[in-house]
Amino acid sequence: MSKAAPQKVAVLGAGPIGLEAALYAKAAGFTVAVYDRGAIADHIRQWGHVRMFTPFGVNATSLGLKALLREKPNRTLPAATDIITGREFRDAYLVPLGETEQLLESLQQETTVLHVGRVTKGFRLLVRAAKGQERIDTADFVLDCTGTFSTPKWLGDAGIPAVGELTARSQIAFNIDDIPGERKAHYAGRSIALIGDGYSAATTICALAALAVEHSATWVFWITRGARGQPLPRIANDPFKERDRLAVKANSLATRCDGNLEFHPQTVLDEVVSHGPDKGFSIAGRSNGKPISYSVERVIANVGYRPDLNLRVEGPGYFVLGAKSRDAGFLLRDGFEQIRQVFATITGNARLDLYDKKAA
Ligand SMILES: Cc1cc2nc3c(=O)[nH]c(=O)nc-3n(C[C@H](O)[C@H](O)[C@H](O)COP(=O)(O)OP(=O)(O)OC[C@H]3O[C@@H](n4cnc5c(N)ncnc54)[C@H](O)[C@@H]3O)c2cc1C
Incomplete structure (x- = not known):
C-alpha cells in the first residue's frame, strides 16, 4: 500500500464483524468509514436476550481487547470462558469498541448504505443519513458486513x-x-x-x-x-x-x-x-x-435468513464477510479469519496477520 495516500475502506455494517474489520483496517494503515443503518451491533440488540453458545474469549479478538484496555486499563470485561447473552456481549464489548478513539471518528450510525457501484478506480456509495439526506461517498475497497438478520427466508x-x-x-x-x-x-x-x-x-x-x-x-x-x-x-x-x-x-x-x-x-x-x-x-x-x-x-x-442481494458488487475490491457470507452456521471466529484473509489479499502481503494468537 502506498504510504503517501492511504487507501479508503468502506465497512458496511457495525456488527461484530464490521467493527473488527474496521479495527483491523485501521491497524493496517487504511482510512476507514463504518456505516450502520441503526446503532452499533443493531442485529445483536434485537436478539440480546439470547444466551450465546460460544464463550466470550472466542467472540473477541486480541485487537479488540487491546483497544479497549488501552483506553481504560481497569475496564471490567467478561472472562474468556464466560457464556454471556447477546446483550451482555454488546454492552461489554461491542458498544465500547465502537466508541474507542480508533473507531469513533470512523463510525456513522443511523446511516444506511443504499447502493454500491464500481467506477474505474474503486466504488461509489449512495448513502442515506439519519435525517434522510442522501450523498455519495467513495472508497477503494468495500467490506460488506451487513449480515442477514433483517431479511428472513420465506416460509413456503x-x-x-x-x-x-x-x-x-x-x-x-x-x-x-x-x-x-x-x-x-x-x-x-x-x-x-x-x-x-x-x-x-x-x-x-x-x-x-x-x-x-x-x-x-x-x-x-x-x-x-x-x-x-x-x-x-x-x-x-x-x-x-x-x-x-x-x-x-x-x-x-x-x-x-x-x-x-x-x-x-x-x-x-x-x-x-x-x-x-x-x-x-x-x-x-x-x-x-x-x-x-x-x-x-x-x-x-425461525427459518433462517437470506442475504440482501441488492447490495452486492461482483469482482475485485468488494468483499462479503460475516453472516452474509454463509447460508448458515456462521461463527464469529470464522469472520475473524475472513478479515485476516481479506487484508492479506488487499495489501498483497499473504503473511499479514495482526492478531496476537496468544492474547485472543
Ligand atoms: C440468535 C443468534 C445467536 C448467535 N450466537 C452465536 C454464538 O454464540 N457464537 C457465534 O460465533 N455466532 C453466533 N451467532 C452467529 C453470528 O455470529 C451472528 O449472527 C453475528 O451477529 C454476525 O455478525 P455480522 O457482523 O456478520 O452481522 P450482524 O451482527 O448481523 O451485523 C450487521 C450490521 O449491519 C447493519 N446493516 C445492515 N444493512 C445495512 C445497510 N444497508 N447499511 C448500513 N448498515 C447495515 C445492521 O444494522 C447490523 O448492525 C448467532 C446468531 C444468532 C442470530
Missing part, C-alpha cells in the same frame, strides 16, 4: 412465500422472541405454530416448553421440513457444549412430544393466512405428502 415450499404470507408477514414473528421475558403474555396459553429446525427454533421450542409448564393451555405445533426423527443434527464432539446442550434438549422435546407439543417433521407449508392483527392464522400444507391444516393464534418462523 421451494423457498418462495406461502399463499397469504406476503400479507401476513407483519403478524409473524421471524426472530427469536423473548418468550420468558417481555413477550411472555403474547404467547402464554396460546396455540402456536413454530416453523424451523435450526438453533434459533431450538431456542424458541425450549422457551415455549418452559412456558407450557407455567401456562398449561399453551399448545405448540413444531413444523420442520426434515425427515429426521431428531430435528437438530448433533455435531460429533461439539467444542461448544452450550450448542450441544441446546440441540439435545430440543431433540428430546421433539421425540417425547413433552411440553404440550406436537412435532411434525417432513412438513411443508403452502398457506399462511392471517385473519388480522391478533385474530389468528389458518395454516395449511403437506406432511409426508398428506394435506394438513391448523388454526393457530401465533406463528413463529
Whole structure:
C-alpha cells in the first residue's frame, strides 16, 4: 500500500464483524468509514436476550481487547470462558469498541448504505443519513458486513412465500422472541405454530416448553421440513457444549412430544393466512405428502435468513464477510479469519496477520 495516500475502506455494517474489520483496517494503515443503518451491533440488540453458545474469549479478538484496555486499563470485561447473552456481549464489548478513539471518528450510525457501484478506480456509495439526506461517498475497497438478520427466508415450499404470507408477514414473528421475558403474555396459553429446525427454533421450542409448564393451555405445533426423527443434527464432539446442550434438549422435546407439543417433521407449508392483527392464522400444507391444516393464534418462523442481494458488487475490491457470507452456521471466529484473509489479499502481503494468537 502506498504510504503517501492511504487507501479508503468502506465497512458496511457495525456488527461484530464490521467493527473488527474496521479495527483491523485501521491497524493496517487504511482510512476507514463504518456505516450502520441503526446503532452499533443493531442485529445483536434485537436478539440480546439470547444466551450465546460460544464463550466470550472466542467472540473477541486480541485487537479488540487491546483497544479497549488501552483506553481504560481497569475496564471490567467478561472472562474468556464466560457464556454471556447477546446483550451482555454488546454492552461489554461491542458498544465500547465502537466508541474507542480508533473507531469513533470512523463510525456513522443511523446511516444506511443504499447502493454500491464500481467506477474505474474503486466504488461509489449512495448513502442515506439519519435525517434522510442522501450523498455519495467513495472508497477503494468495500467490506460488506451487513449480515442477514433483517431479511428472513420465506416460509413456503421451494423457498418462495406461502399463499397469504406476503400479507401476513407483519403478524409473524421471524426472530427469536423473548418468550420468558417481555413477550411472555403474547404467547402464554396460546396455540402456536413454530416453523424451523435450526438453533434459533431450538431456542424458541425450549422457551415455549418452559412456558407450557407455567401456562398449561399453551399448545405448540413444531413444523420442520426434515425427515429426521431428531430435528437438530448433533455435531460429533461439539467444542461448544452450550450448542450441544441446546440441540439435545430440543431433540428430546421433539421425540417425547413433552411440553404440550406436537412435532411434525417432513412438513411443508403452502398457506399462511392471517385473519388480522391478533385474530389468528389458518395454516395449511403437506406432511409426508398428506394435506394438513391448523388454526393457530401465533406463528413463529425461525427459518433462517437470506442475504440482501441488492447490495452486492461482483469482482475485485468488494468483499462479503460475516453472516452474509454463509447460508448458515456462521461463527464469529470464522469472520475473524475472513478479515485476516481479506487484508492479506488487499495489501498483497499473504503473511499479514495482526492478531496476537496468544492474547485472543
Ligand atoms: C440468535 C443468534 C445467536 C448467535 N450466537 C452465536 C454464538 O454464540 N457464537 C457465534 O460465533 N455466532 C453466533 N451467532 C452467529 C453470528 O455470529 C451472528 O449472527 C453475528 O451477529 C454476525 O455478525 P455480522 O457482523 O456478520 O452481522 P450482524 O451482527 O448481523 O451485523 C450487521 C450490521 O449491519 C447493519 N446493516 C445492515 N444493512 C445495512 C445497510 N444497508 N447499511 C448500513 N448498515 C447495515 C445492521 O444494522 C447490523 O448492525 C448467532 C446468531 C444468532 C442470530
